Amino acid sequence: MGSAPGWTGGGRVSTVLGRKLGGELYKLRVAAGKKQQEASDALSATPTKVVKMESGSVPMRDPDVKALCELYEADAEVVRQLRELARRDRERRKVKGWWDDELTPAKQVEYISTEDAALSVRQWQMAIIPGLFQTPEYLRAMGVADLSCDDLDRIEDVVATRLKRQARLHGDEPLKIHAVIWEAALRQLMGGPEVMRGQLSHLCELTKLPNVQIQVLPFRAGAHPCIGGPFSILSFAEEGAVDVVYQDTARSTIWYEDPAEGADYAALFARVAGASLSPYDSVQFIDSVSKGLNE
Known part of the structure; x- marks a missing residue:
């Protein structure tokens, strides 16, 4: 059909x-x-x-x-x-949300409004720390690299938007998130050693939240099924709503909502999570990377 x-x-x-x-x-x-x-x-x-x-x-x-x-x-x-x-x-x-104001980039409105309605998110990230986990210092460093000199004033708007999104990790009905992060994202010195130490320490703190699960896929795991790029799978409590798969690239934003495609991405996520370190071992690994920045 x-x-x-x-x-x-x-x-x-x-x-x-x-x-x-x-x-x-x-x-x-x-x-x-x-x-x-x-x-x-x-x-x-x-x-x-x-x-x-x-x-x-x-x-x-x-x-x-x-x-x-x-x-x-x-x-x-x-x-x-x-x-x-x-x-x-x-x-x-x-229903209007805080993301409807003029400070939220138009490209992000659709994802943020969808994330706000979600019950849980499964996310695979390769090159950067997932947005819901980023510290302001890390985000500023990333923004400086991404924006032209004429756009630098926008960075604080981006930081303010990100902090509002991160509020979903707390409260009475917090967003459940299971993130698998490739080792490369932990070792990329975004903003330098001091910024990265703060970011990695923040990751370890977040794992203490009952609704946050973080796993690391180390380099030594070798070939893996998700080499094609990062993606997020958003799930909802509303009756009739299917899982949504979101991919954001430099040139396009793509949503997949066919049940068969959603099942394919869920299987990919399960495989990469299965190849990753356990949540406990991932915290130890993140901590070791952070300590290595002091050397």
């Missing part, structure tokens, strides 16, 4: 439930053998609207959902479920 293509960031912000709804409508259309033009005709709209609906980038009205389901000859229970999904998605979109 096929699956909706991975959603690429840009334009209007979509939601987890919205993309779930759009993906279901996409699969119904493909199964019914209908073209986007036929769907747009049923809505008295343009094909562009159908594209936006199937990507989850716009909220959907009940009449539109009903019209498409009639075109696709979906049964009554499917129609009921999709209309309920549309209703919950519209309610979710009404």
Whole structure:
């Protein structure tokens, strides 16, 4: 029956439930053998609207959902479920978060809003310390290297945004995060030895939180299944929401929400975690790297 293509960031912000709804409508259309033009005709709209609906980038009205389901000859229970999904998605979109202010870079709004709704995150990181674990000093050093001289004033805005994100690690319902970090990220002297010692010490402190699990994949582990690049798998408590896989590269932001793709990435994460040091041994390893910076 096929699956909706991975959603690429840009334009209007979509939601987890919205993309779930759009993906279901996409699969119904493909199964019914209908073209986007036929769907747009049923809505008295343009094909562009159908594209936006199937990507989850716009909220959907009940009449539109009903019209498409009639075109696709979906049964009554499917129609009921999709209309309920549309209703919950519209309610979710009404909620405004701190990330909606002008200080948050547009590229990050979609991920931050999704992370805020998540129950847990599994993250594989190769070259840098995961964002939720970064100290302000580490982030500033990384920002200086990344931004041009004309953009340096933005660094403190980035730091402020990151600290707000990190608040999710604490509180009554903290975000659960299981991160696997390649040894390279621990040894890259971002900002110099003093900054890195502070960063590595912070990592060790974070492991004392019950909702944080950190593992290190050492160089000596050799070849591993995740050499292709970092990724995050976000899971949600909301009924009807599938796991979301997020990849951010220098040139694009990609989301995968097909259940089969999510299962593939979950299997990759499990394999790289299985090849890594245990959480206890990882803390000892991080501490040894930190002490080595004194030599």
